[in-house]
Amino acid sequence: MAFIATGHQEDALDIVQDAMMTLAERYYDKPFDEWPPLFHRIMQSKIRDWYRRQKVRNQWRQFFRLSKESEIETDIIENAKDQTNNQPDDKLEQSRAMQTLEKELHLLPLRQQQAFLLRVWEGLDVAQTAASMGCSQGSVKTHYSRAIHRLRETLGEHYELK
Numbered sequence: 041m042a043f044i045a046t047g048h049q050e051d052a053l054d055i056v057q058d059a060m061m062t063l064a065e066r067y068y069d070k071p072f073d074e075w076p077p078l079f080h081r082i083m084q085s086k087i088r089d090w091y092r093r094q095k096v097r098n099q100w101r102q103f104f105r106l107s108k109e110s111e112i113e114t115d116i117i118e119n120a121k122d123q124t125n126n127q128p129d130d131k132l133e134q135s136r137a138m139q140t141l142e143k144e145l146h147l148l149p150l151r152q153q154q155a156f157l158l159r160v161w162e163g164l165d166v167a168q169t170a171a172s173m174g175c176s177q178g179s180v181k182t183h184y185s186r187a188i189h190r191l192r193e194t195l196g197e198h199y200e201l202k
Contacts (some may be wrong), residue, residue: 041157044145045087055090059083080162080172084154091150137195144194148187152176155183156191 057132059082067078119161145153150174158169159180170177 041154041161042083042087043196044142044157045150045153046090047146051090055083055086059086062086076162076164077168077171080158080164080168083175084173087154139197140191141191144191147192151179152183152187155180156187159184 042055044047046052046055059079062082063075063079067075070078071149145156148156154173155169158172159166160163164172166177166180169180173180
């Protein structure tokens, strides 16, 4: 989730590590079943903080005319080893579909992205997602619905989203 939000492996790992440390430092005495929603809420907060810092950094980059092209980016999905024995055509189609999905997830507004990732990839229910995002269950349903509709429009030929 952090990688999808940031697009950078190193930044994503830093966000996850910071979220884990905060969870361990502040909530070690909470029951274990409360940890997943707490962790996701902390991580979403760290992601929002990252966006705020990026905004300031981008202003400085523009001021000094620094190019983002000089930064090295690693694409985890593209570099991941395929564990299946599919035919080359199948592998090519899967690769294209994953690239398209990643691109479209990056284009979603942050709250829609969060709702989608927490519900679909993390498997949280609406109440857990609401607790993680720090919003109402109705907001989760709205953000998730909008994300699904947007992804259906753009990825219709690749995915069957429910």
